[in-house]
Amino acid sequence: MSSIAPPFALMAELTHRCPLQCPYCSNPLEMLKANKERDTAFWRGVISEAASMGVLQIHFSGGEPSLRSDLAALIAHATDCGMYANLITSAVLLNRDKLSAYAQAGLGHVQVSLQGAEAANADRIGNYKGAHEKKLEVAKLVTQIGMSLTINAVVHRQNLEELPAIIDLALALDADRLEIAHVQYHGWALENRAALIPTRAQFEAADALVARKREEIGARMVIDYVVPDYYADLPKTCMGGWGQKMLNIAPDGRVLPCHAAETIPGLTFPRADDLPLREIWEGSDAFNKFRGTGWMQEPCSSCALKEIDWGGCRCQAMAITGDAAATDPVCSRSPRHAAMNAMAAAEAQQEPGDFKWRRVS
Amino acid sequence: MRVTGETVPRLRRGVRRQFDKARDTAVLMAPERVVVLDEIADAIVTACDGQRNIADIVALLAARYQAPVEEIDGDVREFLEGLAESALVTL
Numbered sequence: 001m002s003s004i005a006p007p008f009a010l011m012a013e014l015t016h017r018c019p020l021q022c023p024y025c026s027n028p029l030e031m032l033k034a035n036k037e038r039d040t041a042f043w044r045g046v047i048s049e050a051a052s053m054g055v056l057q058i059h060f061s062g063g064e065p066s067l068r069s070d071l072a073a074l075i076a077h078a079t080d081c082g083m084y085a086n087l088i089t090s091a092v093l094l095n096r097d098k099l100s101a102y103a104q105a106g107l108g109h110v111q112v113s114l115q116g117a118e119a120a121n122a123d124r125i126g127n128y129k130g131a132h133e134k135k136l137e138v139a140k141l142v143t144q145i146g147m148s149l150t151i152n153a154v155v156h157r158q159n160l161e162e163l164p165a166i167i168d169l170a171l172a173l174d175a176d177r178l179e180i181a182h183v184q185y186h187g188w189a190l191e192n193r194a195a196l197i198p199t200r201a202q203f204e205a206a207d208a209l210v211a212r213k214r215e216e217i218g219a220r221m222v223i224d225y226v227v228p229d230y231y232a233d234l235p236k237t238c239m240g241g242w243g244q245k246m247l248n249i250a251p252d253g254r255v256l257p258c259h260a261a262e263t264i265p266g267l268t269f270p271r272a273d274d275l276p277l278r279e280i281w282e283g284s285d286a287f288n289k290f291r292g293t294g295w296m297q298e299p300c301s302s303c304a305l306k307e308i309d310w311g312g313c314r315c316q317a318m319a320i321t322g323d324a325a326a327t328d329p330v331c332s333r334s335p336r337h338a339a340m341n342a343m344a345a346a347e348a349q350q351e352p353g354d355f356k357w358r359r360v361s
Numbered sequence: 362m363r364v365t366g367e368t369v370p371r372l373r374r375g376v377r378r379q380f381d382k383a384r385d386t387a388v389l390m391a392p393e394r395v396v397v398l399d400e401i402a403d404a405i406v407t408a409c410d411g412q413r414n415i416a417d418i419v420a421l422l423a424a425r426y427q428a429p430v431e432e433i434d435g436d437v438r439e440f441l442e443g444l445a446e447s448a449l450v451t452l
Contacts, residue, residue: 054381054383056381057390086393111393176375177448
């Protein structure tokens with residue numbers, strides 16, 4: 001009997017292709033082209049295996065997952081296997097027919113991203129003219145068809161002033177949930193950090209606003225809030241703990257503990273068709289490397305919170321300290337914490353330069 | 362939110378109850394969330410069919426578990442109000 005509990009969720013990154021070019025995209029800098037993508041049979045097999053392991057939720061993601069013509073078929077297969085299907089989308093390529101087909105296939109929930117509350121700024125950030133209007137149209141269709149709607153708004157220095165309007169817009173769209181996520185500095189976001197990082201004053205205003213709005217709105221629309229790491233004092237429980245709740249499959253079929261895990265040198269990621277998925281989850285080096293608490297160094301290994309946050313984010317420790325096993329510098333007990341705060345404050349005062357757009361090079 | 366015996370609880374848009382074979386338990390599935398249901402919680406959720414009101418649900422469970430209506434009534438309301446606050450049901 002294995003002591004490693006099965007994952008609850010599978011992040012299926014069907015493609016890295018996307019019509020938008022958001023400068024904070026969590027995809028890796030070296031994105032995979034269409035010819036590296038896996039076929040329908042591969043994904044069907046992965047979904048069946050994941051379901052039999054105990055995965056209950058699947059997140060169809062990317063890139064833009066609706067670029068795959070087999071998305072409805074994959075949703076239907078996941079639903080047949082007893083999974084709850086979530087779609088994470090930029091929405092600009094969707095329409096009533098596609099959404100109806102996904103709903104028919106069993107899709108329960110659609111998460112539509114917004115880049116802001118005003119078309120001009122939002123379209124600039126995604127570098128796609130007309131995106132914002134299209135997103136609003138699609139968001140309305142989601143609830144008309146009877147699916148649950150989440151609005152996802154990634155916020156940063158260049159759109160935080162619009163946060164009150166973003167909240168009002170999500171309410172007007174009848175969203176069940178609003179996810180307000182400060183940028184997480186991995187992938188493209190790390191490249192664009194100096195143009196995105198908020199000032200401490202902006203962050204404090206956002207915090208206070210979210211607290212007030214949660215109280216005011218209550219259960220009508222749940223607000224999930226991802227704090228900006230660089231101004232936090234305790235690390236987030238990244239991925240619910242490495243190798244504990246979720247697995248991520250990249251467009252080329254590699255199985256990763258999180259979407260940014262490739263930034264950690266020395267890890268190798270098996271493809272889902274190289275080995276049974278359960279063996280990868282339970283036995284692969286990549287999943288065991290930071291699972292549990294055995295890998296921790298001081299001050300983490302004697303910390304009372306070590307089984308609360310499971311050490312925070314390994315990719316962040318890597319990005320800031322150069323050591324993936326170091327204390328997450330978000331934590332006030334990290335020797336690098338003060339330097340990270342100072343860096344954030346200094347970058348936030350700079351005149352933002354041009355974005356480095358998310359593009360396949 | 363005023364909850365009475367006439368209130369008809371409904372699972373919210375996108376929320377489904379199902380059985381998780383791997384963990385041998387009933388669960389409530391919601392957008393990006395899984396809530397594990399114990400036996401009583403599952404009995405209440407299963408009774409929320411969009412037709413029954415709270416009084417019907419209480420009567421049903423009181424009969425099934427041969428328990429006093431007042432006791433079941435408190436438990437059912439408390440549980441459903443908790444689910445409503447978590448945006449899993451509407452009351």
